[in-house]
Amino acid sequence: MSNELQPKVVIVIFGATGDLAKRKLFPSIYRLYQSGKISKNFAVVGLARRPWTDEVLRENVTKSINEAISPEEDLEEFTSHFYYQPFDVTDESSYNGLHMLINDLEGTYQTEGNRVFYLAMAPDFFGTIANKLKEYGLKESAGWSRLVIEKPFGRDLESAKVLNKELRAAFDEQQIYRIDHYLGKEMVQNIEVIRFANGIFEHLWNNRFISNIQITSSETLGVEERARYYDHSGAARDMVQNHILQMVALLAMEPPISLTTEEIRSEKIKVLRALRNMDPEQVGDFFVRGQYDSGDMKGEAVQGYRDEAEELATSNTETFVAGKLLIDNYRFAGVPIYIRTGKRMAEKSTKIVIEFKDIPMNLYFKKDNDRHPNLLIINIQPNEGITLCLNAKKSGNGALSEPIQLAYNHNAVSGINTPEAYEKLLYDCMVGDATNFTHWDEVALSWEFVDTILDVWSKNTADFPNYKSGSMGPDAADELLAKDGFHWWSI
Numbered sequence: 001m002s003n004e005l006q007p008k009v010v011i012v013i014f015g016a017t018g019d020l021a022k023r024k025l026f027p028s029i030y031r032l033y034q035s036g037k038i039s040k041n042f043a044v045v046g047l048a049r050r051p052w053t054d055e056v057l058r059e060n061v062t063k064s065i066n067e068a069i070s071p072e073e074d075l076e077e078f079t080s081h082f083y084y085q086p087f088d089v090t091d092e093s094s095y096n097g098l099h100m101l102i103n104d105l106e107g108t109y110q111t112e113g114n115r116v117f118y119l120a121m122a123p124d125f126f127g128t129i130a131n132k133l134k135e136y137g138l139k140e141s142a143g144w145s146r147l148v149i150e151k152p153f154g155r156d157l158e159s160a161k162v163l164n165k166e167l168r169a170a171f172d173e174q175q176i177y178r179i180d181h182y183l184g185k186e187m188v189q190n191i192e193v194i195r196f197a198n199g200i201f202e203h204l205w206n207n208r209f210i211s212n213i214q215i216t217s218s219e220t221l222g223v224e225e226r227a228r229y230y231d232h233s234g235a236a237r238d239m240v241q242n243h244i245l246q247m248v249a250l251l252a253m254e255p256p257i258s259l260t261t262e263e264i265r266s267e268k269i270k271v272l273r274a275l276r277n278m279d280p281e282q283v284g285d286f287f288v289r290g291q292y293d294s295g296d297m298k299g300e301a302v303q304g305y306r307d308e309a310e311e312l313a314t315s316n317t318e319t320f321v322a323g324k325l326l327i328d329n330y331r332f333a334g335v336p337i338y339i340r341t342g343k344r345m346a347e348k349s350t351k352i353v354i355e356f357k358d359i360p361m362n363l364y365f366k367k368d369n370d371r372h373p374n375l376l377i378i379n380i381q382p383n384e385g386i387t388l389c390l391n392a393k394k395s396g397n398g399a400l401s402e403p404i405q406l407a408y409n410h411n412a413v414s415g416i417n418t419p420e421a422y423e424k425l426l427y428d429c430m431v432g433d434a435t436n437f438t439h440w441d442e443v444a445l446s447w448e449f450v451d452t453i454l455d456v457w458s459k460n461t462a463d464f465p466n467y468k469s470g471s472m473g474p475d476a477a478d479e480l481l482a483k484d485g486f487h488w489w490s491i
């Protein structure tokens, strides 16, 4: 990692007229600028086919920042660093013009030849762009060049391998930054600190003391404007292959020997290698899929997935997944990790619950259904923090116990302006820290696991829709835990 704290850089955004650039990238660059994390030696080049000009891009950047942050200051100085070039990534003639523009800007802003190429476009174009950047010499400069790749990284292991080969023909692995925005979330980054900086947790973090782990990432939104993308993806590809398995890896990894990118990645990779792959006939016992029906979201009637767009009328795509994962290593053998994620669920929330085993003879809770196991809850969003559920004496006479909670609210301590995931990841990329980006081996192992499930699902039609909008998913997701004697802790 470079020691440079204020990187000098030209950031080239492919897909600058799109949704991701507008909602995440422009506000993130602004916050980095505002907090002094990037120096005045920076320029942003926006590329897309639309015939915009520098002025139109700057207006759009201003609008997106006003919508996201409403800053009090004038944005003119900041947006003056933005340049637009109409650009079709498939058109060879565009790349020489881009090269000239970057060279000019490097002179004007003294950015020392450092370049970030951010591919905020449909993945079909990733390979082409990487190759053209190499062919037209854009990745050669006096400084460093890095390529940021958005998800999805392929749609199965085979397509991911093809894409990776195309990227690696142009860029080295160390230059490729595969974004998983969950790895930029404050509390996801906190998993390692909670585990490895606290004896009271780390000593108990194994199959002798943990009975099960539950990861829920529920969304209230439906498929919105992304029907075309989502219907070819579904919840397993959209959320499980990347975000959820990354959280699993962080929860189950061994302490790395140091906090370097290589050591952390190497431990995460070992977890993904230890993830038990199911035989096809076991998929039905371990995984549940769902698709939302119409329903009620906080008093408002909403339609089912199949009514969201004409092309979805007979869709067999899952908008919900629940599953039971097993990690076959010394620490976690026998501890089920339950996961669930879906659209149009009751709450927007991401939480991890670590449920600890009961003590051998509980003097206070005699019956199973009386028990209040100790839980460690890692609240990823919307509230950031941790909650520890314990038992304490009920005040008054007698030896009665009651559940209590110790809660730490991250926002209350750190202030609400904790950096957004994209902001942190962009900065990490600019300072050359790839720790919170996914290595190819992680991507490949995750696809291998998810492919088994998707293969089975693709061979038979599901009984969809099977959960009401505004619910917590199909009943089968509850049964998945009930047959092991557990239940989902409420989110």
Ligand SMILES: NC(=O)C1=CN([C@@H]2O[C@H](COP(=O)(O)OP(=O)(O)OC[C@H]3O[C@@H](n4cnc5c(N)ncnc54)[C@H](OP(=O)(O)O)[C@@H]3O)[C@@H](O)[C@H]2O)C=CC1
Pocket (backbone or CB within 6 Å): 014, 015, 016, 017, 018, 019, 020, 021, 047, 048, 049, 050, 087, 088, 089, 090, 119, 120, 121, 122, 123, 150, 151, 152
């Ligand atoms: N939006 C989000 O919240 C998230 C998005 N992502 C990923 O980010 C990427 C971008 O997503 P999103 O912004 O939503 O997509 P959009 O469809 O909103 O934007 C796509 C962009 O690509 C440009 N484009 C399309 N074809 C070409 C071409 N031939 N040459 C040059 N530019 C082209 C479009 O502009 P024009 O039409 O003007 O050419 C537009 O700027 C995808 O990989 C997506 O999966 C990941 C997580 C979240």
Ligand SMILES: O=C1O[C@H](COP(=O)(O)O)[C@@H](O)[C@H](O)[C@H]1O
Pocket (backbone or CB within 6 Å): 219, 238, 239, 350
């Ligand atoms: O990557 C994705 O993530 C979002 C959920 O992200 P969050 O930060 O809001 O939890 C999901 O809506 C989207 O479908 C998926 O592509």
